[in-house]
Amino acid sequence: MNDKAYMVPNPPTPNKAVEFNPDVCTGCNLCVEVCPTDVMMPNPEKKQPPIVVYPEECWYCGGCVEECPRPGAITMLHPTQQRISMNWKRKATGELFRLGMKNPPPPNTRPPSGG
Amino acid sequence: MSTWHEYVQRNGKVPEWPYPVDYGKVNEVDSDVLVIGGGVAGLQAAINAARAGARVAVLERGHAKRSGAGGAGVDHWHGAVTNPCSSVTPEMYTNACYDSMQGYTGAHVRYIITKEGWDTLQECERMGIQIRDVKDEFKGAPFRDEKTKLMFAYDYKNRHIIRVWGWNIKPKLYDEAKRLGVNIVNRVTPTALLTAGGNQGARVVGATAVSSRTGEFYVFKARATVVATGGAGRLFVFDPETTASGTMADMNSAGVGQAIGWEAGAEFVGMEGGGPGALIGFGYAPYSMGNASNTYHGTPIVDAEGKELPWVDVFGNELKSWEDRFYPQAGQEFQLGIGIGISRTNREFRLNDIPPDIVERIRRGEFKLPLYADFTRFSAAERRGTFGMMVGNEGKTRIPIYDTMTKAGFDPDKDLFQAPVMPVEGYFNACYWAGGPNTPPTVRSLGGGGFLTDWNLQTNLEGLYIGAGSTIYGGGCHGESHTTGRYAGRHAAAYARTATGPVIEQEQVDRERETAYHATRQGKGGNGWKEINAAIARIMRDYCGRYKNEQTLNLGLRLLDELKTTELAYAYASNPHELGRLLECKALISVGELAIKASLQRRASNSILDFHRLDYPAMDPPEWHKLLPIKQVNGKVSVRDLPLDFHLKPPFASTLEENYKRYSGTKL
Numbered sequence: 001m002n003d004k005a006y007m008v009p010n011p012p013t014p015n016k017a018v019e020f021n022p023d024v025c026t027g028c029n030l031c032v033e034v035c036p037t038d039v040m041m042p043n044p045e046k047k048q049p050p051i052v053v054y055p056e057e058c059w060y061c062g063g064c065v066e067e068c069p070r071p072g073a074i075t076m077l078h079p080t081q082q083r084i085s086m087n088w089k090r091k092a093t094g095e096l097f098r099l100g101m102k103n104p105p106p107p108n109t110r111p112p113s114g115g
Numbered sequence: 116m117s118t119w120h121e122y123v124q125r126n127g128k129v130p131e132w133p134y135p136v137d138y139g140k141v142n143e144v145d146s147d148v149l150v151i152g153g154g155v156a157g158l159q160a161a162i163n164a165a166r167a168g169a170r171v172a173v174l175e176r177g178h179a180k181r182s183g184a185g186g187a188g189v190d191h192w193h194g195a196v197t198n199p200c201s202s203v204t205p206e207m208y209t210n211a212c213y214d215s216m217q218g219y220t221g222a223h224v225r226y227i228i229t230k231e232g233w234d235t236l237q238e239c240e241r242m243g244i245q246i247r248d249v250k251d252e253f254k255g256a257p258f259r260d261e262k263t264k265l266m267f268a269y270d271y272k273n274r275h276i277i278r279v280w281g282w283n284i285k286p287k288l289y290d291e292a293k294r295l296g297v298n299i300v301n302r303v304t305p306t307a308l309l310t311a312g313g314n315q316g317a318r319v320v321g322a323t324a325v326s327s328r329t330g331e332f333y334v335f336k337a338r339a340t341v342v343a344t345g346g347a348g349r350l351f352v353f354d355p356e357t358t359a360s361g362t363m364a365d366m367n368s369a370g371v372g373q374a375i376g377w378e379a380g381a382e383f384v385g386m387e388g389g390g391p392g393a394l395i396g397f398g399y400a401p402y403s404m405g406n407a408s409n410t411y412h413g414t415p416i417v418d419a420e421g422k423e424l425p426w427v428d429v430f431g432n433e434l435k436s437w438e439d440r441f442y443p444q445a446g447q448e449f450q451l452g453i454g455i456g457i458s459r460t461n462r463e464f465r466l467n468d469i470p471p472d473i474v475e476r477i478r479r480g481e482f483k484l485p486l487y488a489d490f491t492r493f494s495a496a497e498r499r500g501t502f503g504m505m506v507g508n509e510g511k512t513r514i515p516i517y518d519t520m521t522k523a524g525f526d527p528d529k530d531l532f533q534a535p536v537m538p539v540e541g542y543f544n545a546c547y548w549a550g551g552p553n554t555p556p557t558v559r560s561l562g563g564g565g566f567l568t569d570w571n572l573q574t575n576l577e578g579l580y581i582g583a584g585s586t587i588y589g590g591g592c593h594g595e596s597h598t599t600g601r602y603a604g605r606h607a608a609a610y611a612r613t614a615t616g617p618v619i620e621q622e623q624v625d626r627e628r629e630t631a632y633h634a635t636r637q638g639k640g641g642n643g644w645k646e647i648n649a650a651i652a653r654i655m656r657d658y659c660g661r662y663k664n665e666q667t668l669n670l671g672l673r674l675l676d677e678l679k680t681t682e683l684a685y686a687y688a689s690n691p692h693e694l695g696r697l698l699e700c701k702a703l704i705s706v707g708e709l710a711i712k713a714s715l716q717r718r719a720s721n722s723i724l725d726f727h728r729l730d731y732p733a734m735d736p737p738e739w740h741k742l743l744p745i746k747q748v749n750g751k752v753s754v755r756d757l758p759l760d761f762h763l764k765p766p767f768a769s770t771l772e773e774n775y776k777r778y779s780g781t782k783l
Contacts, residue, residue, distance in 0.1 A: 006127070011120050013356040019117045036177030036186065037366045038302075038327065038692055042133045043122075051130060053119050054692070060360035060400065062514025063181035066283075076514050079359040082400040087533040088525050091491060097524060105524030112507030112517045113252060113499065114245050114280030 014079035017058035018065075020049035025073035031064035040064070049073075132690050138330040138632050144300060146172035147611040148604065149337035151305055151322055152372060154183020156582045156596035157343035158288040159235070160604030164341070165295040167608035172298045174324055174335055176367045176695075179299045180289040184345050184364060184584070185593045189281035190410055190509035191268040192246075192594040193455050194225075194232035196275040200260045200267070203275040203449050205229035206771060211449075211464045215457045218740070218759030219385065219723045220563060221589020223570050226771045228591065228598045230779070235598045236277065242287045245280035253504075256496035258441065266500070269412055269466055270450040271441040278505060281593075282513040300335075302328045304695040305371050306631050308340065308379040308579070313623030315747055316380035318577040320617035323627040327695030330635070332628050336619055338611035339578045341603045342566065343596075344372025346585040347706045349699070351392055351655045352558045353648040358396025360403075360515065361550075369699035370706035372586050376566060377709045382575040382746040384588050384757070385564030386713035388724035389661070391551075392558035398535070398550025402506055402516045405488030405532035407469060408546035409454055410505045410512070413440040415492035416469065416534065416545070418482040423492070427470045429463070437492060440467045455591040469545050477539045486542070487531035502527040510593070557656040561710060563724070564588060567744050567757075570767060570778035572603040575746065578614065580607045602779070609780055634688040634697045641685040644696035650678055651703050659711050664730040668715050675704050675711075709745070716743045716754045 017039055018031075027047040032040045037057040040050040060076060068074045078086070078099065086099035097105060123129060148164040150157045153175030165171045173179060181187075196203045208229045213222040240246045247264035248254070258278070259266045266278040292299065303324035311317040319340045324333040347370025348362065355366065377383065394401075407414045415437055416424045426434045428444035443450050444467070451457070451464040476482055490498040507517040525532070534547040541551040565588040566574050566581040573580050581587045582603030584596035658671025683701065688694035717724075719731050719739035742757040758764060768774045 004124075004127070006124050008120060008123060011118070014359055015118055015120070034178045034181045036182035038177075041130070044130050044133070049117065051119055051122050052117050055118070056355040056359070057366040058359070059362055059365035059511075060515050061181065061187035061365070061511055062518070063186065065514045065518070067181070076519065078400055078403070078515070078519065081357075082360045082403065085399045085535065086403050086520065086523075088530040089487065089533065090529055091489070091531050092529065097530075099519065099523050101523075107524055108521040108526040110503070110521065110526075112282075112513060113504035114282070114508060 012056050014055050016077050017052055017055040017060070019075050019077055021073055021075070022049055024070050025049040026070065028069065030067050030069065031074055034067045035064055036061070134328040134691070136330045136691060138635055139628060140331040141628070142331055142333050144172050144298065144333060144335045146170045146298065146335070146337045148339045148341065148607045149174065149321060149335045150341045150343055150604070152176070152183070152342065152344035152583070153179030153299060154343060154345060154596065155185035155285065155288060155593065156584060156600030157183070157341070158292050159597045159600030160341040160343050160582045160607065161292050161297045162288065162295060163601045163604035164608040165292070165297050167605055169608040169611050172300060172335060172337065173292070174303055174305055174322060174333070175299060175301045176304055176371070178301045179292070181285050182367070183285070184368070185510065185596055186285040187510035188508055188513055189279060189284055189593040190505040190512070192232070192236055192277045192279050193452060193592055194228045194594050194598065195236050195277050196229045197233040198265060198275070198277060199263055200265055201275040202273045207449070208275065208451070209771060211451055212455070212457055215451070215462065215464060216563070217723050219388070220457065221568070221587070221762070222760070222771070223762035223774065224568065224572070224587055224589025224599060226775060227572070227602050227779070228595045230775055231602060232594055232598050235601050236279070236594065239284065239287070239597070242291045244284050244287050246277065253496050253500060256500065257438070258500060268505070269441065269452040270443060272443060273449040275449070276452045278500070280504070280508050282508045300333065302326050303333050304698050305375055306698055307623070307627045308375045309336070309619055309623055310379055310576070311618060311620070313620035315378070315749060316576065319379060319579040320619060322375065323624060323631070325631050325691070325694060325698060327691050330691035330694060332631065334619065334624055336617050338614045338617055339580065339607035341580045341582050341600070341607045342372040342376055342586065343582045343600050343603070344586055345583070346370060347373065347561060347703060348395065349648055349652065350703055350706055351560060351652055352395055353645070353652045360400040361398055362396030363394040363401055363511070369702050371699060371702040372583070373565070373709065374702035374705035376574070376579070377705055377747065380576060380747055381579060382567045382744045383564060383709060383713065384567045384742045384744050385724065386561065386710050386745070387717045387726055388561070388563045389559045390562040390725050392554055392560040394549060395554065395558060395560060397554040397558065399548040400515065401548060402509065402512050404548045405486065405534040406545055406547035407488065408544065410509045411488065411501055412466065413437060413497070414488045414490065414501060417487050417489045417531070419485055420483055422482060423489070424469050424473060424482060424486070426467055428467050429465055431470065434467060455595070471543055474539050474543050477542055485536050486534040486547070488534065489531050490527040491529070498527055557660055559656070559660060564713070565590060570762070570774050571606045572599060573606065578610060605780060631698065633684070634686050634694055637685055637687040639687050641687045642682050644686065644693055644700055647678065647683050647686055647697070647700050648703065650682065651675070651700060651707060654678065655707050655710070659707070659714060661725065662727045662729050663714060664728060665715065668711050671711050672708060675707050679704050712752050713743070713745050716745060
């Protein structure tokens with residue numbers, strides 16, 4: 001492990017707000033275009049995912065995810081302190097779950113009503 | 116790769132600003148009607164002005180396709196009382212709001228909202244927004260009307276609050292505005308209203324703005340202007356690292372519309388009012404935890420051992436079944452619902468609820484924490500109507516809650532949704548995610564005050580109209596923003612048809628252009644906008660908090676001015692984004708000054724306004740039951756008295772209906 005060390009400010013809190021999957025994202029920047037607060041900026045390298053520059057300005061509306069033409073390219077991530085608060089318990093078994101857990105249960109695939 | 120840190124450490128260099136920067140380059144935008152703020156109110160104003168034949172420009176801080184507090188969606192629509200299933204009339208609804216606020220709300224605005232709310236919603240339907248259960252998913256449910264397929268929230272008997280599938284409402288409005296040829300200018304921060312001769316108090320003839328991407332300068336020239344901006348969410352608290360996804364006000368909520376109105380000489384009322392800052396983000400992500408309020412109204416709450424919490428009606432009588440929670444009980448006329456800015460004082464028309472003594476009963480051990488929302492106790496229709504229909508369409512729920520939670524495996528058919536664990540006082544309000552005790556008691560929000568408008572929704576300034584949820588005196592929530600925007604746009608267009616062409620005072624434009632770029636010319640070692648914003652919020656919390664006196668208010672004014680002429684004056688903007696945020700800081704100081712100056716004028720404590728003067732501790736003396744409209748004349752404060760029922764006094768007619776006939780501009 002000899003990664004070069006840089007003099008950079010601490011990572012912001014929160015640090016991500018959204019996460020891109022570079023295998024799916026084509027760098028079309030539609031998410032950049034609609035974000036109300038310019039959380040993201042286009043990547044200087046063409047066709048690469050945008051860069052999250054102002055994550056602490058995100059209000060987590062999810063509009064970027066709705067705008068994305070390629071499902072899975074962008075994921076909205078609640079900040080850790082909000083994520084850790086979203087807990088549920090299976091009524092029949094008493095199992096405890098939380099958003100962001102290591103081994104999550106299978107997804108509930110039922111779409112929302114409408115749209 | 117997603118973050119700036121990853122990029123920098125991979126490439127060993129800081130990425131350059133991605134947009135071409137040209138500070139000061141002038142762009143001129145000419146229109147009949149200028150709409151400032153492209154949220155739901157602003158786009159409604161633009162659409163309706165365009166339909167009336169006006170050439171329309173929209174000045175928008177973010178991108179109008181998804182921006183604004185209403186841009187994240189809506190699940191229920193208040194005030195659509197003229198829908199065919201409703202047994203509430205505009206008069207009943209308006210008087211209930213007015214009486215609940217003991218007169219401290221703009222009843223003319225409420226009446227307009229109820230007269231046109233249903234029409235506005237039907238127009239939304241024609242734009243492609245689903246407002247009916249067209250797929251018959253909820254056939255036979257008690258909250259559904261089988262003939263119209265409309266679905267209702269809160270009060271299933273009186274049926275005046277409509278459930279809607281509004282997750283995509285903003286893109287649909289945006290498409291309609293574009294189709295009508297509205298010129299939308301995105302990513303610009305307004306810096307001033309332009310007035311005839313550049314004079315405070317004169318006719319409004321446009322606005323100036325700066326792009327937060329290119330730094331270019333914009334001069335908007337218009338015959339009529341509609342301000343449709345949101346609230347000042349960053350005024351009393353600035354702590355985005357903590358509030359993050361918990362807030363219901365995005366970072367653009369800097370009160371810029373109020374600020375430029377105040378500086379132009381517009382009149383405001385109720386700016387001394389306030390309330391606890393519960394939705395500002397110190398709780399939990401909105402709708403992200405078990406609760407029984409608002410969108411989750413009526414949801415069964417159980418304790419750690421599965422024992423269900425009781426519900427009571429408005430008279431304190433325990434309800435027998437969960438179905439009863441959605442009906443007014445004997446003796447109650449109808450229920451207003453919450454989320455329209457009056458629930459704090461609403462008594463007679465409030466909803467069935469978990470009783471307030473639940474706090475004591477939890478403390479005594481009768482119910483054990485944690486609490487859970489148990490949707491399985493609902494019928495399948497009610498469960499799906501709550502989590503799936505309402506959660507899934509309400510603002511900040513489709514992706515942030517429904518999509519996120521279901522992908523993580525949450526299933527309302529099987530799972531108990533945990534409520535926050537917090538000091539027991541927090542369970543007083545069933546909107547548990549707001550997390551009452553988590554919000555510092557010093558954190559406040561402006562509540563209920565705004566621009567004073569007449570029955571045309573015009574301000575005291577010729578050519579300036581208001582359409583908004585929180586910026587107008589008498590506004591409300593999502594649907595109210597649409598409806599006031601629609602009405603203001605129609606009236607602005609009518610004015611523009613007969614008004615003379617706007618004449619811009621070049622001296623005012625030059626002055627604004629010079630001032631706007633101040634931060635780009637400073638040394639690079641100054642404070643950033645975030646630190647300054649935090650200081651503004653500190654001043655407001657300390658000197659314009661729940662308790663105040665003449666001395667502390669004046670000290671607050673002094674410190675805002677200190678900040679403006681010192682730290683803010685030395686702040687450097689590295690790029691157009693920081694410049695936009697610094698311009699917003701300047702606007703926040705203006706709104707802060709407005710709130711403090713309004714507070715100085717009310718020399719009496721007032722319970723409805725949650726206004727406590729330590730130097731005038733007697734609560735609600737009758738001689739102070741009045742409005743105190745405040746404005747600037749030649750930079751000096753000017754205040755007058757106005758009766759609470761001014762909307763029914765000359766020059767207006769004496770009834771709501773007669774005024775609506777006279778002023779609405781619609782054929783009745």
